[in-house]
Amino acid sequence: MADLIIRGLHADVLTEEGSKPILKGVDLTAKTGEIHAIMGPNGSGKSTLAYAISGHPKYRITAGSVTLDGVELSTLSVDQRAKAGLFLGMQYPVEVPGVSMANFLRTAKTALDGVAPKVRSWPKEINAALELVGLDATFGARSVNEGFSGGEKKRAEIAQLHILNPMFAILDEIDSGLDIDAVREVAEGINTYAAQGDRGVLLITHYTRILRYTKPDFVHVFVDGKVVQEGGQELADLLEVAGYERFTRGHA
Amino acid sequence: MEIASQQVESHLHPKPSFDVADFPMPTGREEVWRFAPLPRFAELLTEPPTDFADIQMTLQAPVGVTLSTLGVGVGVRGSVLLPVDRVSVLAAKVSQARHIRIADAVRLTEPIVITVTGKGERAAEHIVIESGVASEAIIVVEHRGSAVFCGNIEVVVKDAAKITVVSVQDWAPDALHGGMHAAAVGTDAQYRHVMMTFGGDAVRIQNSVYYTGSGGNAELYGLYFADAGQYQEHRLSVDQNAAHTTSYVDYRGALQGKGAHTVWVGDVFIRRQAVGISSYEANKNLVLTDGCRADSVPNLEIETGNIKGAGHSSTTGRFDDNQLFYLMSRGLSSSEAKRLVIQGFFYDIIRRIGIAELEERLKTHVDAELAKTIDRAETSLCPPPLPEQLRHEAPQPQIEKQE
Ligand SMILES: Nc1ncnc2c1ncn2[C@@H]1O[C@H](COP(=O)(O)OP(=O)(O)OP(=O)(O)O)[C@@H](O)[C@H]1O
Ligand SMILES: [Mg+2]
DSSP, X not given: OOOEEEEEEEEEEEETTEEEEEEXXXXXXXXXXXXXXXXXXXXXXXXXXXXXXXXXTTEEEEEEEEEETTEEOTTSOHHHHHHTTEEEEOSSOOOEEEEEHHHHHHHHHHHHHSSOOOTTTHHHHHHHHHHHTTOXXXXXXXXXXXXXXXXXXXXXXXXXXXXXXXXXXXXXXXXXXXOHHHHHHHHHHHHHHHTTSSOEEEEEOSOHHHHHHHOOSEEEEEETTEEEEEEOHHHHHHHHHHTTHHHHTTOO | OHHHHTOOOOTTSOOOXXXXXXXXXXXXXXXXXXXXXXXXXXXXXXXXXXSOBOOEEEEEOOTTEEEEEEETTSTXXXXXXXXXXXXXXXXXXXXXXXXXXXXXXXXXXXXEEEEEEEEEEEEEEEEEEEEOTTOEEEEEEEEEEEEEEEEEEEEXXXXXXXXXXXXXXXXXXXXXXXXXXXXXXXXXXXXXEEEEEOOSSEEEEEEEEEESSTTOEEEEEEEEEEOTTOEEEEEEEEEEOSXXXXXXXXXXXXXOSTTOEEEEEEEEEEOTTOTTOEEEEEEEEEEOSTTOEEEEXXXXXXXXXXXXXXXXXXXXXXXXXXXXXXXXXXXXXXXXXXXXXXXXXXXXHHTTSOOHHHHHHHHHHHHHHHHHHHHHHHHHSOOOSSOSOOOOOOOOOOOOOBO
16 A cells, blocks of 8 residues: 555745745645646745655655655655655756766665665666666666756656656656657656556646646646645646636735 | 976976975975874984885786886986975985886786885885887786885876876875875877875875877876875876876865865966967865865966866865755665765766776775775764755855866
């Protein structure tokens, strides 16, 4: 069971000038086997939600709770959250010079599983995951995200999703910066992962294109630090036509 | 000889000399000694009553290499390395220098490996590497054990030669090491120097390069890791005295523990005649704990504007919390993430060398050092649930560019 349950979540971003409240009471339930999408205007706090749940040191949860499979995440360290089954595909994946993808992923896999992956089958596993998202085998030897194009970074996040195979994946704008074919390939990658049946997906996006391929069970509209409306895929289509205006009226 | 003797008239440097009397016991007020903890270097700086005690030295060299010795002033000895401080002049006085000669056009596939093992005494070595025209070789000098060591390495890189010199300071914790490395880079020659300082109590090495013809290329790489109480000073001097030459300096250091102190001084001097050159020097320091000090002083003196480019950058900072977060979000513990970032920080330099076998050798050194220092330090740290706010203080690199 990989239910992600968010209740009354408040979180601040820590800035040079002090902390600034961004999340203002998020309620959201994403059950195992479901695909959820979050859509919302720029700056509404979608990435903040993803970072706060994952434990980024720049964000602090001030109230509320977030549990994965019944485990409270907010008190865990970043790696403990990953070990609890959480994965964050980042809007801006970070470059780590001098650390090869293969070395990084082997270390991560070992940390998550408690045992090192099998020497014999490991390179094949990496190559298969890279190939699945349209990256060739040379990416395994390259430094983590270094010099990757915007689209290659996003593809590599999905390759990592496959290799680490967590219980629950939050994917923050995984479709931004992708070309038309890449959106389809990445969506197929997400579908393959979700098709295992006992995994959860929370997809943050601005575009309905990826949702046509991934077919979310639920769409949440996120405005000014909280979920203001929930619906099915038709809600996304509606937003595409009407925008966020009727939700943002009355807000800043 | 002519080019050598007109070398370094820059105000930053003392006048080179072979006379110990020209370098009296430093007081700490001298520009070149201003960072060094002089009391710790005291034993290294006193003139020994007789010749130095011996040191164990093993040398593996493939065919095509001639090994012999050179007395003071014999052959090329003293034509390239002009001592600029008291330690290098002491080493330059050694009665017999090791002479490694690679004949013209010989291309070695195996590295020449020199292991210097200290036996706890005062010791000195002067090594002369003389490459033939269009020869290719890798020379690795590994320093181990315990010693109060004055060491010079003098390198003649003949025209069109490709020479790589690696100096690894893997000393025991009580060792002192001072001295000078100097190379003259010939027409269209390629010189690579890799400095790797991990061990020892206090290490201070001057590394100088100049050119004897146009079109030469010099790449000077450095990796250092200062643990609690260690002092490591690397002084670079690139005398860009010939047209269409290039130089690239990239030194990286990590510091950890109380009293860890590193100094990097990078002097690049672009002379009037050095038209069409390009030059870049960078120093990056990663400060892992409180109580460390990293000094970083890039100096660029330019006498001609008719160049392709010259620049420098110097950064000193802590871990990037975005990198740590990214790695930890994939399940790596804080210590595993830090270890990987530091390893990457060093590997990032090593991979520029472009000689697979040598790269592996250097990576092994890095891994051994990290196993000794990081893993040990991390186990003694209490792991917090998560640092409140990892400070991110790396300032922007200051880059000076001149077209
Ligand atoms: N260091 C900071 N200082 C001040 N404000 C910040 C800081 N970091 C984030 N914010 C603010 O927090 C708000 C939420 O940002 P967040 O990245 O979560 O938005 P988002 O919904 O993901 O937007 P987008 O769709 O553009 O990705 C924004 O208004 C942003 O400016
Ligand atoms: Mg965002």
